[in-house]
Amino acid sequence: MKAIQVGLIGLGTVGAGTFHVLQRNQAEIRGRAGRGIEIAMVSARNAERAKAYQAIVGDGVPCVGDAQQLVNNPDIDIVVELIGGIEPARSLVLQAIANGKHVVTANKALLALHGTEIFEAAREKGVVVAFEAAVAGGIPIIKALREGLTANRIEWIAGIINGTTNFILSEMRGKGLDFATVLKEAQRLGYAESDPTFDIEGVDAAHKLTLMSAIAFGVPVQFDRAHVEGISSLQATDIKYAEQLGYRIKLLGITRRRQEGIELRVHPTLIPSSRLIANVEGAMNAVVVQADAVGTTLYYGKGAGAEPTASAVVADLVDVTRLHTADPDHRVPHLAFQPDAMSDTPILEMADVHTAFYLRLVVADQPGVLSRITTILAEHDISIDAVLQRESGEGERQTDLIILTHDTVEGRMNEALAKMQGLPTVLAPIVRIRKEELA
Numbered sequence: 001m002k003a004i005q006v007g008l009i010g011l012g013t014v015g016a017g018t019f020h021v022l023q024r025n026q027a028e029i030r031g032r033a034g035r036g037i038e039i040a041m042v043s044a045r046n047a048e049r050a051k052a053y054q055a056i057v058g059d060g061v062p063c064v065g066d067a068q069q070l071v072n073n074p075d076i077d078i079v080v081e082l083i084g085g086i087e088p089a090r091s092l093v094l095q096a097i098a099n100g101k102h103v104v105t106a107n108k109a110l111l112a113l114h115g116t117e118i119f120e121a122a123r124e125k126g127v128v129v130a131f132e133a134a135v136a137g138g139i140p141i142i143k144a145l146r147e148g149l150t151a152n153r154i155e156w157i158a159g160i161i162n163g164t165t166n167f168i169l170s171e172m173r174g175k176g177l178d179f180a181t182v183l184k185e186a187q188r189l190g191y192a193e194s195d196p197t198f199d200i201e202g203v204d205a206a207h208k209l210t211l212m213s214a215i216a217f218g219v220p221v222q223f224d225r226a227h228v229e230g231i232s233s234l235q236a237t238d239i240k241y242a243e244q245l246g247y248r249i250k251l252l253g254i255t256r257r258r259q260e261g262i263e264l265r266v267h268p269t270l271i272p273s274s275r276l277i278a279n280v281e282g283a284m285n286a287v288v289v290q291a292d293a294v295g296t297t298l299y300y301g302k303g304a305g306a307e308p309t310a311s312a313v314v315a316d317l318v319d320v321t322r323l324h325t326a327d328p329d330h331r332v333p334h335l336a337f338q339p340d341a342m343s344d345t346p347i348l349e350m351a352d353v354h355t356a357f358y359l360r361l362v363v364a365d366q367p368g369v370l371s372r373i374t375t376i377l378a379e380h381d382i383s384i385d386a387v388l389q390r391e392s393g394e395g396e397r398q399t400d401l402i403i404l405t406h407d408t409v410e411g412r413m414n415e416a417l418a419k420m421q422g423l424p425t426v427l428a429p430i431v432r433i434r435k436e437e438l439a
Helices: 013-024 026-033 047-057 067-071 089-098 108-125 141-148 163-175 179-189 203-217 236-244 306-323 369-379 410-421
Strands: 004-009 037-043 078-081 102-105 154-160 247-258 261-272 284-291 295-302 354-364 384-391 398-405 431-435
Touching (some): 004 067, 004 306, 013 037, 013 047, 013 306, 037 047, 037 306, 067 089, 078 089, 078 306, 089 108, 102 108, 141 154, 141 203, 141 284, 141 295, 163 179, 163 247, 203 247, 203 261, 236 247, 236 354, 236 384, 236 398, 236 431, 354 369, 354 410, 369 384, 369 410
Parallel strands (some): 004 037, 078 102
Antiparallel strands (some): 154 247, 154 284, 247 261, 284 295
């Protein structure tokens, strides 16, 4: 049988990894797919870059400086988009779909922002858009959610889905360093970009979480409804106190089904140190899925890098090759649920989210302070789980008061915090970090 012809847009870190994995494992891939999968053309952003690409792939694969040549080539069966960003990636993907070509992409930002448009276009043309590499690198979490857990009603997902932030938090905890110092080290080692904003402010994780939430709960892709907080304001002091209380702080993406709607949020989170996910260190990723039939499952591995991500890209190529001649109406839907079974369940506002909290207050060291604070919490129906008092290091007349609460509605906590912040004995902005038991 004739080999599937693949057009590769972009030959950067992941693109080169994909090319080399396909070349190295060609025999095994053919055995799994039932036919060969060949890179037939590579495109670059310009003619000069195309010449550089040609040196990588050799003379047998043409490299062109215009991606339109690739997406309009009638001999190409599958277009692999690995350039990232929104444009020209969106236009190229939509053009490939319009030409009846399947698409494989690692572009989480594109799908988080324009997934509804892209998936609908693909459905109308009867082609596949595969995106395993867009979430958690080499971890097959998309396939697990779309297929492996089909029998289950998924209850919640919590994931460490950005390696840069996890590396930074691991170093802050392990070495007691502040955020700025560790960020510089992460950039030196290549874990963080020169402009790390998307990573450290939680945007990259929110893109990935949005896709997982849509698949888990059968709702449209709604990145604009996600609550996103990063780690740039996190202090080493709070990491130390969390450790003393038996917790570790991770940047988590959390999506949870509730009766009134779906939670969709990314933020620093205290997790009990006894949980497996709390012990995921360095640049590794991990995703926990809670479902009714199977219970708790954990997916762990490298979330980035040339060959881990290429592993997911090639896996998608094999899947699409297997389905190339299949009836489009009997393929696994892009977001797991059939289009007419998608839900309009709302994404909850953060004020309606249920979670517990870690609070750190710098307070005057005088009688009655703790009593007044606990009274405010009680007035807002917020119960206390634990209290820790430590010298603040800023002088004898003030102290750090650390409070862990039980679950409450975030809106209540917002009101309580406003009242506590107004007390004359509260001497600095209150630190608030959410806490999840993940039981």
